[in-house]
Amino acid sequence: MSPPAPPAIQFQNVSKSYRNGQVRALDGVSFDIHPGEFFGLLGPNGAGKTTLISILAGLARASGGSVKVLGHCVVDDYAAARRALGVVPQELVFDPFFSVRETLRIQSGYFGVQNNDAWIDELLAELGLSDKANANMRQLSGGMKRRVLVAQALVHRPPVIVLDEPTAGVDVELRQTLWKFISRLNREGHAVLLTTHYLEEAEALCQRIGMLKQGKLVALDRTSALLSGKAATMLRFKTDAVLPAELASHARVTGRIVQLKAHDASEVEGLLARLRAAQVPIEDLEIGRADLEDVFLEIMQGASA
Ligand SMILES: Nc1ncnc2c1ncn2[C@@H]1O[C@H](COP(=O)(O)OP(=O)(O)OP(=O)(O)O)[C@@H](O)[C@H]1O
Numbered sequence: 001m002s003p004p005a006p007p008a009i010q011f012q013n014v015s016k017s018y019r020n021g022q023v024r025a026l027d028g029v030s031f032d033i034h035p036g037e038f039f040g041l042l043g044p045n046g047a048g049k050t051t052l053i054s055i056l057a058g059l060a061r062a063s064g065g066s067v068k069v070l071g072h073c074v075v076d077d078y079a080a081a082r083r084a085l086g087v088v089p090q091e092l093v094f095d096p097f098f099s100v101r102e103t104l105r106i107q108s109g110y111f112g113v114q115n116n117d118a119w120i121d122e123l124l125a126e127l128g129l130s131d132k133a134n135a136n137m138r139q140l141s142g143g144m145k146r147r148v149l150v151a152q153a154l155v156h157r158p159p160v161i162v163l164d165e166p167t168a169g170v171d172v173e174l175r176q177t178l179w180k181f182i183s184r185l186n187r188e189g190h191a192v193l194l195t196t197h198y199l200e201e202a203e204a205l206c207q208r209i210g211m212l213k214q215g216k217l218v219a220l221d222r223t224s225a226l227l228s229g230k231a232a233t234m235l236r237f238k239t240d241a242v243l244p245a246e247l248a249s250h251a252r253v254t255g256r257i258v259q260l261k262a263h264d265a266s267e268v269e270g271l272l273a274r275l276r277a278a279q280v281p282i283e284d285l286e287i288g289r290a291d292l293e294d295v296f297l298e299i300m301q302g303a304s305a
């Protein structure tokens with residue numbers, strides 16, 4: 001029997017402090033990403049997502065713990081670990097003087113990949129960049145630069161793809177193109193680690209989700225288990241009225257839209273009775289399943305860091 005395949009990524013008790021320990025960006029984070037898995041890493045601003053990815057990519061050094069990519073330690077076996085990874089960074093960094101094609105050829109050379117033009121052409125086509133191949137990087141719009149960053153991360157066909165908010169500031173069409181392409185690569189066996197603040201994206205794409213809060217892993221489960229585990233039913237409606245305080249304190253309010261958790265039908269009836277008693281006029285009432293945003297908010301409010 002062959003030994004089991006190593007995890008695509010293994011985080012073991014990873015810690016990171018900045019400013020002599022005054023900032024604890026990561027505090028004992030442990031989890032694995034399985035081979036071929038599409039994994040979502042979620043958390044509010046400053047939770048530590050980019051710090052974890054920087055340590056994974058060898059751009060920052062952990063204060064404690066270890067990280068392996070396909071069994072290769074990112075410190076002791078940096079070259080092998082880095083070669084297995086394609087990282088799309090959160091920040092747009094690029095050399096303004098090269099064209100798109102030159103940028104991708106240089107990146108191929110960095111990984112020692114020769115004669116890569118057929119794959120570069122496919123990347124350009126898949127990411128809607130074919131007509132920009134000869135444009136200088138500085139002539140591109142922000143969303144187009146982000147497409148180049150994605151192409152750059154994929155030039156050496158890495159088995160593990162890491163995307164740190166790849167759709168921030170990206171238009172609807174590219175998001176769809178990007179997800180179609182990344183899903184194809186995932187089906188072909190590439191593991192994907194994604195961070196995003198668009199929770200409907202994570203819900204649609206990720207098989208498993210981890211949530212960070214103030215540097216600690218506060219949730220780790222299959223997406224379907226997260227969705228069915230917490231308050232599974234939501235009452236949604238629109239109103240211009242102010243909610244009574246006891247309802248407002250646990251409502252999710254977005255403009256005119258109000259969402260209230262209910263665990264079962266009798267709780268729904270109870271909520272409706274209280275709204276009627278408080279004479280809150282209601283429009284467009286719906287009863288639906290909780291989505292990942294509901295689950296995320298519940299976990300973030302409940303988790304003590
Ligand atoms: N170079 C640094 N020096 C000092 N503190 C830092 C540094 N980089 C990050 N931090 C701090 O570490 C914490 C985690 O930041 P990080 O960028 O990892 O968060 P994030 O989860 O990626 O957030 P976002 O969703 O905003 O991208 C924050 O408190 C941040 O201020």
Ligand SMILES: [Mg+2]
Pocket residue numbers: 049050051090164
């Ligand atoms: Mg970040």
